[in-house]
Amino acid sequence: MGGLVYFSSGSGNTARFVERLGLPATRLPLRGDAVPPVMTDAFVLICPTYADGEGRGAVAKPVIRFLNVEANRSLLRGVIASGNRNFGETFAMAGQVIARKCNVPVLYRFELAGTDTDIARVRDGLQTFWGTRCLTPA
Amino acid sequence: MKDITHTRPVPRAINWNRLQDDKDLEIWNRLTANFWLPEKVPLSNDIQSWSQLTEDEQTLTIRVFTGLTLLDTIQNTVGAPALMPDAQTPHEEAVLTNIAFMEAVHARSYSSVFSTLCQTAQVDEAFRWSVENEHLQAKSRLILDEYDATSDPLRKKIASVFLESFLFYSGFYLPMHWSSRARLTNTADLIRLIIRDEAIHGYYIGYKFQRAQERLTEGERAELKEFAFGLIFDLYDIEARYTEQLYDPLGLSEDVKAFLHYNANKALQNLGFEALFPEEACRVNPAIMAALSPGSDENHDFFSGSGSSYVIGKTVATEDDDWDF
Numbered sequence: 001m002g003g004l005v006y007f008s009s010g011s012g013n014t015a016r017f018v019e020r021l022g023l024p025a026t027r028l029p030l031r032g033d034a035v036p037p038v039m040t041d042a043f044v045l046i047c048p049t050y051a052d053g054e055g056r057g058a059v060a061k062p063v064i065r066f067l068n069v070e071a072n073r074s075l076l077r078g079v080i081a082s083g084n085r086n087f088g089e090t091f092a093m094a095g096q097v098i099a100r101k102c103n104v105p106v107l108y109r110f111e112l113a114g115t116d117t118d119i120a121r122v123r124d125g126l127q128t129f130w131g132t133r134c135l136t137p138a
Numbered sequence: 139m140k141d142i143t144h145t146r147p148v149p150r151a152i153n154w155n156r157l158q159d160d161k162d163l164e165i166w167n168r169l170t171a172n173f174w175l176p177e178k179v180p181l182s183n184d185i186q187s188w189s190q191l192t193e194d195e196q197t198l199t200i201r202v203f204t205g206l207t208l209l210d211t212i213q214n215t216v217g218a219p220a221l222m223p224d225a226q227t228p229h230e231e232a233v234l235t236n237i238a239f240m241e242a243v244h245a246r247s248y249s250s251v252f253s254t255l256c257q258t259a260q261v262d263e264a265f266r267w268s269v270e271n272e273h274l275q276a277k278s279r280l281i282l283d284e285y286d287a288t289s290d291p292l293r294k295k296i297a298s299v300f301l302e303s304f305l306f307y308s309g310f311y312l313p314m315h316w317s318s319r320a321r322l323t324n325t326a327d328l329i330r331l332i333i334r335d336e337a338i339h340g341y342y343i344g345y346k347f348q349r350a351q352e353r354l355t356e357g358e359r360a361e362l363k364e365f366a367f368g369l370i371f372d373l374y375d376i377e378a379r380y381t382e383q384l385y386d387p388l389g390l391s392e393d394v395k396a397f398l399h400y401n402a403n404k405a406l407q408n409l410g411f412e413a414l415f416p417e418e419a420c421r422v423n424p425a426i427m428a429a430l431s432p433g434s435d436e437n438h439d440f441f442s443g444s445g446s447s448y449v450i451g452k453t454v455a456t457e458d459d460d461w462d463f
Contacts, residue, residue: 085430112407116417
């Protein structure tokens with residue numbers, strides 16, 4: 001199975017989701033000015049959404065900084081995005097933005113820290129996803 | 139020089155270029171970018187739709203909106219100001235003033251709906267009803283007891299998150315229900331703006347709760363958690379009765395309760411707690427979810443396998459210069 005990278009701000013919703021997922025994962029630094037990790041294996045990114053009403057600023061700065069590293073971008077295989085359905089059309093929009101920029105699929109979307117169903121679906125989904133694809137970059 | 143005892147220290151001028159907590163600026167920017175006024179929404183386009191509701195449906199709608207007005211009034215004049223003395227940074231205080239003001243905008247919006255759609259006599263009756271309604275008064279009382287100045291700062295935050303992220307939803311259900319039937323769709327647009335704001339308020343206050351809690355002992359944290367779950371149980375009890383009283387005639391009470399369970403769990407998540415209601419109790423009517431986030435389910439995701447294909451994002455607004463691969 002490939003790797004998992006996630007961003008979680010001080011609210012800790014995504015961190016709690018990843019903790020319940022029980023899979024090894026790399027947490028991105030909280031601040032945008034910190035040096036991002038450089039990945040060496042294929043991975044899926046879990047990313048919350050911070051968009052305003054117009055959809056601006058959906059992706060957190062540390063995630064942008066991380067994906068600006070070419071090596072990281074080339075190993076990204078998919079994105080799982082979170083958010084809050086209260087934000088209507090911009091719900092989990094970070095997933096769409098990253099998917100479009102990096103040409104990868106949005107694998108799943110969940111709200112806040114996720115439900116038990118979300119956890120089960122992502123666990124199963126990741127297993128199937130990695131099981132059906134070649135882990136080495138094209 | 140005369141020896142004068144100053145009881146009130148002069149605050150320091152706020153410097154937004156020196157942050158102690160980045161979240162303050164993040165939320166300030168989001169709230170100010172989302173600023174709106176009810177005049178932005180063409181409510182008069184709902185006049186015809188309103189006239190097609192039965193008298194009972196109209197009465198229910200006005201009552202639900204006066205109930206929401208009361209919660210916004212409380213948060214505007216008591217709730218958000220009560221959190222200010224506990225603020226850990228000057229920027230947090232500034233964000234709370236924004237929250238307080240937007241609650242006044244929300245409360246004012248319902249009056250715009252009333253003046254556009256309703257008869258004065260109907261509205262006056264509903265405001266009288268809100269004063270006399272035991273459930274509405276009881277939930278307000280429970281929250282206000284926690285907002286008391288002598289209350290623990292963290293208990294105030296818990297009460298505030300429950301108001302923002304849970305108590306509104308017995309009311310928000312109705313305009314989403316009408317909207318799902320193509321009724322009062324402009325009013326629903328206005329309510330969605332309020333729902334968006336309340337989500338940020340609940341998130342931010344819940345975040346500040348979690349930060350403050352980090353400084354407590356495990357025993358104190360356990361005590362607060364027990365208090366939080368006790369309070370949401372008590373509030374739910376009142377909400378269930380309020381819901382039945384309002385929605386039983388339309389046969390919608392069970393549908394509304396699923397929406398309450400779903401939102402109660404989200405309120406708890408804002409505070410960093412786990413869900414209370416089991417998922418089978420949170421299956422919200424898909425029509426209500428679609429009214430809440432129109433368009434958000436057009437793109438099917440990969441794991442759910444709900445669509446014939448997943449979509450790799452549509453064109454969306456991004457503004458970051460460094461987002462240029």
